[in-house]
Each structure stands twice: as structure tokens, then as C-alpha cells.
Amino acid sequence: MNDYSDTTHLRKYLTGIIGNAPFGIVTFSVNHEVGIINSDAIKLLGFENSNPEDLIDSQYKDAFVNYPSIVSEFQSLIKSGARFDANINNIDFGIYTVNIKIRELFNGALVIIEDITTQAKLEKQLRYQASHDSLTNLGNRQDFEDCVETYIYKAVEHNLPGAVIFIDLDRFKPINDIAGHAAGDEVLKRVAIIFLSHIRERDIVARIGGDEFAILLADCPLQMAEKIAESMRKAIDEMVFIYDDNSFKIGMSAGISCINKENDRLSNIINSADNACQIAKNNGRNQIHVASVNAQEYQQHKQQVAWLPKITKALQQNQFRLFIQEISSLKENQTVKHFEILIRLLNEDGTYTAPGIFIPPAERYDLMPQIDRWVIECAFTQIDKNLCYSINLSGLSTSDSSLASYIESLQKIYQIKAANITFEITETAAIQNIDNCLYLINKLKSKGFQFSLDDFGSGLSSFSYLKNLNIDFLKIDGSFVKEIVNDPASYAMVKSINEVGHAMNLKTIAEFVENKEIYLKLKEIGVDYAQGYFIDKPSILPAENKKIKSCAISKKLK
Known part of the structure; x- marks a missing residue:
């Protein structure tokens, strides 16, 4: 071989x-x-x-x-x-x-x-699942923040503009409540498609929470970022979602934070975009707010964040207390006394925190529906059943499709006379959630409850919406009432609101009646009821001390 x-x-x-x-x-x-x-x-x-x-x-x-x-x-x-x-x-x-x-x-x-x-395929799949939202196939919060951090280095090094947009959907919860989570999921997928259709190839869209999205706009000046955000807002506003013969409309509140040499820290950019989004919601929703470096605005945001655990603890440990303030007749023919139910937070030192302090953060972090339900049940357990009471409902509660049934259940349990209870809804909440408000009002009025439109006159479209609401009382905005003695325009405004209310067979209530001069002017105009410190200062609900332990929200009704 x-x-x-x-x-x-x-x-x-x-x-x-x-x-x-x-x-x-x-x-x-x-x-x-x-x-x-x-x-x-x-x-x-x-x-x-x-x-x-x-x-x-x-x-x-x-x-x-x-x-x-x-x-x-x-x-x-x-x-x-x-x-x-x-x-x-x-x-x-x-x-x-x-x-x-x-x-x-x-x-x-x-x-x-x-x-x-x-x-390798399995590892790639696991990496994808860890960094993406399974419903929309968009990146998740961690993936988004990683992308933003990477872009920050590039933007600073090459002096490129950029922007981060935080988006929170408005009126999304009623879809889940009424049509179910399958419908809510379908809306989220359609929203994701809309956002993707409005960005450029180099931009990134992520779903960072239940109904929250975030967008990174690379090499994008502020003016262009605002234009892109507005085009998205309009597209969402025009979207009509139909599911099982139910028609729904949503909106979006958005906050924009710029990326530049002066704003190059990830935490600052993310927090300011989130804060701007919340400001957009607080200012009326379905709008866009650009973050500023305003120190006062930032401090306010920090204070509101600090209130979140305090409010949660107060709900869990029954630290809220109910107060009442009389609503007095100006016609001298009031046979049954009427009171508005107010809320205060009891501090450890025995003092009380006014609602103007804790209500804004509660609204911001969607805790008002829980507070409203706490107030309703506590009121039903403690009130004198022979007197009349007004109970405030927040804007978020008017969007809660299950609230009417909840109130009806409590009425049966505590044997409350529906005619003795008036629910107050602010004009702003009614205008923003007109369809939901109509459903709530009509459902509860069919059971005998009454409704009052609060802060009337503060909106721009007050009279056009008024005729569509099946209400009983018109509460005139206090900013006009307190100026009627010295300001002819405020006097004329109160007079015209009173006349329109009477023309529609509504009783009128003036709030912020702080002195005798205002009281007499209101009688002169012909307003039906007055409320304010001149008439009665808020005092603790008499049954409060005896029954406070029974005020935990009924678990069976949640």
C-alpha cells in the first residue's frame, strides 16, 4: 500500500x-x-x-x-x-x-x-418575553428605560435633541368594568397600533403599565414632539370602540420631557414626563403638558407622591372622619334640614387635615373611588334617617359603572330613604364623562335619589350641557358667589345662573356664603338655598364617635 x-x-x-x-x-x-x-x-x-x-x-x-x-x-x-x-x-x-x-x-x-x-432560540425567546409586553408586543418599562438611557449618551455626545412622552389613557376603566377584560385588551392592542403608526422608524413605543404607554422620540426637537403627541391624541380621541353592541370612546393625557445636555439623567427625564402626564390629567384630561424645570411644580409633585401611602393607610385604618355643614333655605319654608357631608383626615395628634390637601393626590393616583365608597357607606351607617344629606362624588366615581349597583345595595342594607340623599357631581366631571354621568344619574334617580350639579358656572359650556342632565339642584360656583357684593359681573353671573335654573325647574344653591352682605344679595336675587360659614361651620357628624368602627367598606359589596 x-x-x-x-x-x-x-x-x-x-x-x-x-x-x-x-x-x-x-x-x-x-x-x-x-x-x-x-x-x-x-x-x-x-x-x-x-x-x-x-x-x-x-x-x-x-x-x-x-x-x-x-x-x-x-x-x-x-x-x-x-x-x-x-x-x-x-x-x-x-x-x-x-x-x-x-x-x-x-x-x-x-x-x-x-x-x-x-x-439560542429559547434564550432569544426568553429575552424577548422579559423585555416585551405579551399583549401588544411592545417593549416593557425596563426595556424602554434601557433604550432611553442608551439614547441619552448618544444625544449628549452628538448634541441631538430628543423627547420622552408618557401617556395615560382616559376613560379606559369603564371598558373593563362594562365589557370585560377581553374588550379592554382589544382596545390596548388598537391603541398600540395607532401609536406605532404615528412614530418614525427610529422611535420606540412601550407599554409600561395597565393603560400607560411611553414613547422615545429620537433626534426630535420639542416642537416636533408636541406635533407627534397631538396627532396621537386626536387619533385616540376619534377612535370609537364597539364591543357587544356597546360603544366606547377613550382619550389620552400625555406628558413630554425633553432630552438635552441640561436634562440628561434618566430618572429626571422619566419622572418629569410622568409628572407632566399627571398634570395633564389634573388639568382636565385628554390634553398634553410639557414638563418644565419649575421648582414649585416639582416640589408639588413630590408632596403628592408622599401622600399616596398616607391615604392608603387612612383607608385601611379608618382614619377619615365625616363632618356636616348645613344647606339653609333662603325662602323660609324649609321643613327638613339639609346638610352636606364633608370629609376630613384625623391626624395622630388629634388635629384634622382638610380635603383640599389630600383630595388632589387621591385624584391623581385614582384613589377617589375608594374614598367615595368609604364616605357613602359610613354616611349610610351614621346619618339621621329623618334628615336630608348631600354626598360628593368624584369624577372617577362617575365613570365607575358598578357604583350605582353598589349604592342600591347599601340602601337596602341600611334602609335609607333614597329621597333624602342627594349626590353632588361637579360640572367639570359631568362634562368630561357625560355618557357615564347620564347612566349613573338616570339609574339612581329611578330609585328615588336626587342629584346636584356642583360648581356650576366654572366651565365654558355650562348651559349647553345643563339641559341634558336630569338633575334636581344647581349649585352655583362659589368663586362668583363670594364676589357678588363688590363685583357687578359676578352678581350678574349668579343672577343669570339662578334664572336659568328656575326656568328648568331646578332649585339653586349658593356656596361660599361668608357674610351677611352676601346672604342678603342672594335673597335679593332669589336663590333658593345658601351654604357657608355665615350660616354654619362644618362640625363632626354626631353619630361619628359611636359608629366609626363600622365604616370599613363592606367586602361583599366591593
Whole structure:
């Protein structure tokens, strides 16, 4: 047997031995030619239609023609004269992902090719799931913040503008409550599509919470960011969602924070965008607010955040207290006394915190529906059933489709006369949630409850909306009432509101009656009822001390 036949026989023998190895194997001679190669290596190197013999004696450049990174590694090792010893991981070729090990072997090289395609796909899937929202396929909060942080470095280094938009959907909760979570999920997916259709290829949209989204606008000045945000707001505002014959409309409140050399910290950018979004909601919702570096605004935000655990604790530990203030008739024909129920927070030192302090953060963090339900049940357990009372409902509560049933259930449990209870809804809340308000008002009025429209006159479209609301009382905005003695315009406003109310067979109530002069002017105008410190100062509900322990919201009615 000659040398050639000996070599050929040996190669076939060795190829047979390594043929069943669970990975690809290739050996190279001192001249960098293929010596031995198995079928797995043939497959993983991209030569599926070839036999191992076809690559014998070929140069490494030809064997690795589909893997430029391996060719480069070989060239570097050859030029340096170093031993063959290298690892190259996660190389993608076609449908395969491989790890490659190069080792010294008899002055040549041994290359082991490991197929990690299945493992790589699983890892990629797990990374995707960890960084994306499964419902919308958008990035999640962590992924979004990572992207923003990466862009901040780029923006600062190259002096590029940028912006972050935080978005909170308005009137989304009623969809879940009325139509179910499947409907809510469908809305979120449609909203995600709308946002994606309004951004550029370099921008990023993420879902960072239940109905909260965030957008990174790269290389985008503020004016353009506002334009993009407004186009999104209009698109959301125009969207009508129909589910099981129910029609829903939502809105969006958005906050914009700029990225620049003066604002280059991730936490500041995220917090200011979130704060701006909340300001947009507080200012009436369905609008856009641009974050400022206003120290007072930032301090206010911090104070409101600090109130969140305090309010939660107060609800859990029954630290709220009910007060009442009389609503007195100006006609001298009042047979039954009427009181408005007010709320205070009892502090550890025995003092009380006024609602003007804790209500704004409670509204901001969507805690008002819980507070409203606490007030309603506590009031129903403590009031004198022979007197009349007014109970305030927040804007968020008017959007709660389950509130009417909750109130009806409490009425049956505590045997309350529905005609003795008036629910107060602010004009702003009524206008913003007109359909929900109509449902709530009509449902409860059918059971005998009454309704009052509070702060009337503060809106711009007051009279046009008034005729659509089935209410009983019109409460004139106190900002006009307290000025009627010295301001002719305020006097005229109160007079006109009173006349319109009477024309619609509504009783009128003036709040902020602080002195005798205001009281007499209201009698002169013909207002029906008055409320204020001149008539009665708020005092604790008489039954409060005896029954406060019974005020935990009934779990069966939640």
C-alpha cells in the first residue's frame, strides 16, 4: 500500500469514527488544508448537498466561506504565529446558530462546531418575553428605560435633541368594568397600533403599565414632539370602540420631557414626563403638558407622591372622619334640614387635615373611588334617617359603572330613604364623562335619589350641557358667589345662573356664603338655598364617635 492509499484509508477510518459525534469536527493540516471532516460539520458549514470527501484538502478559506468571522480568526492566528486556541460563540448562519472552538492539533488545528440553534432560540425567546409586553408586543418599562438611557449618551455626545412622552389613557376603566377584560385588551392592542403608526422608524413605543404607554422620540426637537403627541391624541380621541353592541370612546393625557445636555439623567427625564402626564390629567384630561424645570411644580409633585401611602393607610385604618355643614333655605319654608357631608383626615395628634390637601393626590393616583365608597357607606351607617344629606362624588366615581349597583345595595342594607340623599357631581366631571354621568344619574334617580350639579358656572359650556342632565339642584360656583357684593359681573353671573335654573325647574344653591352682605344679595336675587360659614361651620357628624368602627367598606359589596 502506497502513502496516498494509506492516507486515504486513514482518513476514511477516522471519518467513520467521528461520523456519529454529536457536533461538527474538522481538522486542518500544517498547510491549513482540510484533513478530516464529518457530516455534521458539512451541514453546519452550509454544504448540505456535499459529501465529506468533497471538502478534503480544501483550504480553510473555502471550508469557512460562509463564516467570515472564522476566516478572520484563522488569519489572525496564522499571522501571529500563535497556537491555535480560540472560542467564537453565537455565530448565526442561515437557520443555524453555532459555537466554534479552535485548538492546536499536530501543528495543525482541530475545529469543533457545536449546534446551539435550539438553545439560542429559547434564550432569544426568553429575552424577548422579559423585555416585551405579551399583549401588544411592545417593549416593557425596563426595556424602554434601557433604550432611553442608551439614547441619552448618544444625544449628549452628538448634541441631538430628543423627547420622552408618557401617556395615560382616559376613560379606559369603564371598558373593563362594562365589557370585560377581553374588550379592554382589544382596545390596548388598537391603541398600540395607532401609536406605532404615528412614530418614525427610529422611535420606540412601550407599554409600561395597565393603560400607560411611553414613547422615545429620537433626534426630535420639542416642537416636533408636541406635533407627534397631538396627532396621537386626536387619533385616540376619534377612535370609537364597539364591543357587544356597546360603544366606547377613550382619550389620552400625555406628558413630554425633553432630552438635552441640561436634562440628561434618566430618572429626571422619566419622572418629569410622568409628572407632566399627571398634570395633564389634573388639568382636565385628554390634553398634553410639557414638563418644565419649575421648582414649585416639582416640589408639588413630590408632596403628592408622599401622600399616596398616607391615604392608603387612612383607608385601611379608618382614619377619615365625616363632618356636616348645613344647606339653609333662603325662602323660609324649609321643613327638613339639609346638610352636606364633608370629609376630613384625623391626624395622630388629634388635629384634622382638610380635603383640599389630600383630595388632589387621591385624584391623581385614582384613589377617589375608594374614598367615595368609604364616605357613602359610613354616611349610610351614621346619618339621621329623618334628615336630608348631600354626598360628593368624584369624577372617577362617575365613570365607575358598578357604583350605582353598589349604592342600591347599601340602601337596602341600611334602609335609607333614597329621597333624602342627594349626590353632588361637579360640572367639570359631568362634562368630561357625560355618557357615564347620564347612566349613573338616570339609574339612581329611578330609585328615588336626587342629584346636584356642583360648581356650576366654572366651565365654558355650562348651559349647553345643563339641559341634558336630569338633575334636581344647581349649585352655583362659589368663586362668583363670594364676589357678588363688590363685583357687578359676578352678581350678574349668579343672577343669570339662578334664572336659568328656575326656568328648568331646578332649585339653586349658593356656596361660599361668608357674610351677611352676601346672604342678603342672594335673597335679593332669589336663590333658593345658601351654604357657608355665615350660616354654619362644618362640625363632626354626631353619630361619628359611636359608629366609626363600622365604616370599613363592606367586602361583599366591593
